[in-house]
Amino acid sequence: MDKNKEYMQLFMEAIIDEIDVGLHVIDKNGTTILYNKKMSQLESMDSKDVMHKNLLDVFMFSKEGSTLVQALQNGTETKNSKQTYFNNRGKEITTVNNTFPIKNGHEIIGAVEIAKDMTKIESLMKNTIKGRSGTSYTFDSIIGEGSAIKNVIEGAKRATRTTSSVLIVGETGTGKELFAQSIHNGSSRSAAPFISQNCAALPDNLIESLLFGTKKGAFSGAVDHPGLFEQAEGGTLLLDEINSLNPNLQSKLLRALQERTIRRIGDTKDTPIDVRIIATINEDPVEAITKDRMRKDLYYRLSVVTVFVPPLRDRTEDIPLLIQRFIRKYNELFQMDVRRVDQEVMDMLITYDWPGNVRELQHMIEGAMNVMADEDTIRFSHLPMHFRSKSFTRTSSSAAPFEIHFEEGTEDKQLKEHLERTEAGYIRSMLKKNRGNITKTAADAGLSRQSLQYRMKKLGIKA
Structure with a gap:
């Protein structure tokens, strides 16, 4: 019979060490009496540093405390509770626990915690957030x-x-x-x-x-x-x-x-x-x-x-905050140091109706920063052409002012003609500012040199 008990003990220890969850059991004094191999791996601890020691002498918990101690002291049961704490070397550990008291009748004589590892997942999530x-x-x-x-x-x-x-x-x-x-x-x-x-x-x-x-x-x-x-x-x-x-x-x-x-x-x-x-x-x-x-x-x-x-058009007061967030994001990704948006541009962004909502705003900031050089301010010339074409009148401190005026009665003309007039006026203004330099004008307009030359030929503009 004693031999059978000995074998049963060996079997139980082998099974407990092989299961793929962490097991930690403490007695009524808070002393560890069972600590399996998986738990040792989760917490990066040697069993000898935990066994027969008080839990609170080995691990440090946040102000919420240990779910294992709560189970022992208050009889609290927790299911799928996420817990972050530190081992005796200061390493952060994150687990998801099921914890419950062990009772003899109405008396609590210990507590057990079954833990799943979240530390690697938490680390991966943090790295993913940083990277993307x-x-x-x-x-x-x-x-x-x-x-x-x-x-x-x-x-x-x-x-x-x-x-x-x-x-x-x-x-x-x-x-x-x-x-x-x-x-x-x-x-x-x-x-x-x-x-x-x-x-x-x-x-x-x-x-x-x-x-x-x-x-x-x-x-x-x-x-x-x-x-x-x-x-x-x-x-x-x-x-x-x-x-x-x-x-x-x-x-x-x-x-x-x-x-x-x-x-x-x-x-x-x-x-x-x-x-x-x-x-x-x-x-x-x-x-x-x-x-x-x-x-x-x-x-x-x-x-x-x-x-x-x-939709974004119903929360325009949040547009400056969103722009700040996107600028920070792409500063980090692109290794840039953009700090602000020109006030004229900000006014335009706030009054725009944003059919693509927040996603469209994010793409617009990303596109603007892609055509910037060493500037620290997003200006009108950095915005995508389709957006610039919506503005028929513009005054800017960073470029020669230009205005596009329509003759009386042109309101009924096709949108295509309106856009071509706007685009032609903008290109002429930028060429004048850059003294006919095609390369500089293309950079300021956010276009390739070939694309600018194509548009100039199409609109009958000469440098």
């Missing part, structure tokens, strides 16, 4: 001080407390995915996958297999492959432009949401899913329903929480 200026967003990433955007942010933050479906409504370029990622990262699912799929990017037959997965033999060349629902298990699935799905696929999606199961193409059995759905739509949902681009029942299912992201 934000592929993973939080609410801190959303720029805006106006009431229009602040009210939306507050409403979206409330959606992080639940697992209900969310429908984000907004025009193209308003930042709908930014809100979706922020909701995910602020929720209890933040440690789980966030998967995004644009429903308009692929044909219907591919979208269906991509969402629900395939069973080997379902069609020629089909293999067993999990769909996005299965890949996002425990996390969030963002379905962008949900109104682009055909009615049949919308029906299958509705069934998956109601039954909380999916069936791979070619399979005969259903697979349970635990996935939060966030969907976006780039038009008025009522209009989409009226024009049969969205099923009414799917809309009701998705819009448990609805977030309306305002």
Whole structure:
């Protein structure tokens, strides 16, 4: 019998050391009595430095304290709780924990923590943000001080407390995915996958297999492959432009949401899913329903929480803040030192209607900085030609003033003629400023030399 107990102990120790989660158990005094190999790896600690020592003598925690100690002292249970702390060498550790007390009757005699590693993922996310200026967003990433955007942010933050479906409504370029990622990262699912799929990017037959997965033999060349629902298990699935799905696929999606199961193409059995759905739509949902681009029942299912992201023209007070953010971003990427936007240009940007919203503003700042040399101020000449052509009158301290006047009655002429007049006037003004120098004029206009020469020939302009 003693021999059997000895073998059982060896078996248990081997199993505990081989499982792919960290295990840390403390007794009623806070002393470590079990510490497996995976936990040792997660925390970069030798077992001998942790075993039989008080937890708080080995690790340093933030003001929220240790979930393991909370379980011991208060009987608190935590599930999927993200925790960041430091080992005895000052190394930062981030884990996602399930923690609970161990009881003998009503008496708490210890506590156990089951931990999953998040340190490498956190590091990767930080490096990705540094390298690509934000592929993973939080609410801190959303720029805006106006009431229009602040009210939306507050409403979206409330959606992080639940697992209900969310429908984000907004025009193209308003930042709908930014809100979706922020909701995910602020929720209890933040440690789980966030998967995004644009429903308009692929044909219907591919979208269906991509969402629900395939069973080997379902069609020629089909293999067993999990769909996005299965890949996002425990996390969030963002379905962008949900109104682009055909009615049949919308029906299958509705069934998956109601039954909380999916069936791979070619399979005969259903697979349970635990996935939060966030969907976006780039038009008025009522209009989409009226024009049969969205099923009414799917809309009701998705819009448990609805977030309306305002277009940039309705939050012009935020344009200077957004410009500052984009200038900082491209200064870092391009190794530049741009500091400001000319006041005349700022006035124009604020009064522009921004059909492409925040995305269009970002691309405009990026384009302007691409044609700058050593200047520290974005001026009219740095802006894209299509934008400059919208301004018929301009006065600038950085170049010779020019005005384009239209004769009475020209309001009814074609837009093409108006734009050609504007473009010709601008090019003549820049040539005059640069004393006919084609190369300098092309640089100031943000054009190649060949492109400028083509435009001059087309408009009948001579240097």
